[in-house]
Amino acid sequence: MQKDNTLIAFVCSGNTCRSPMAEGIFNNLAEENGLSVRAKSFGMSTVDGMPVSANSVKVCNEIGIDLTNKRSNEAGNEDLKKYYKFYCMSQSHADMLKFYFGIADEKLAVMGVSDPYGGNEEIYRVCRDEIYNYVKEIIKEYEN
Numbered sequence: 001m002q003k004d005n006t007l008i009a010f011v012c013s014g015n016t017c018r019s020p021m022a023e024g025i026f027n028n029l030a031e032e033n034g035l036s037v038r039a040k041s042f043g044m045s046t047v048d049g050m051p052v053s054a055n056s057v058k059v060c061n062e063i064g065i066d067l068t069n070k071r072s073n074e075a076g077n078e079d080l081k082k083y084y085k086f087y088c089m090s091q092s093h094a095d096m097l098k099f100y101f102g103i104a105d106e107k108l109a110v111m112g113v114s115d116p117y118g119g120n121e122e123i124y125r126v127c128r129d130e131i132y133n134y135v136k137e138i139i140k141e142y143e144n
Contacts, residue, residue: 015043015072
């Protein structure tokens with residue numbers, strides 16, 4: 001499903017934990033695999049410009065992904081038409097994209113990743129690894 005300059009999105013609530021980790025992991029793996037598809041991320045319940053959580057930055061640095069300069073983006077401020085697919089951390093995020101923004105079912109996927117917000121580093125590592133494994137599967141979709 002490889003298309004040149006394809007843009008996908010990872011979606012969570014605040015865009016400070018899960019979806020930035022997914023964005024960073026995906027873009028790193030896509031580059032390593034020579035894919036032209038890239039990811040952005042945004043939140044359904046956030047404001048623009050919030051820094052990524054310290055634990056997300058730390059656990060991603062452990063695997064060579066720098067989220068230091070990433071800032072939150074709010075869904076309502078995005079041009080959602082430019083995204084090929086939306087990978088949502090929960091069903092509620094997919095439902096909001098569908099009902100509030102008219103995103104078609106075939107453009108939505110639910111990852112089912114629990115929010116680590118407020119947890120310790122180990123909780124963030126578990127979340128990061130869950131996202132990493134899911135993203136490896138997504139990468140396969142764009143390799144063919």
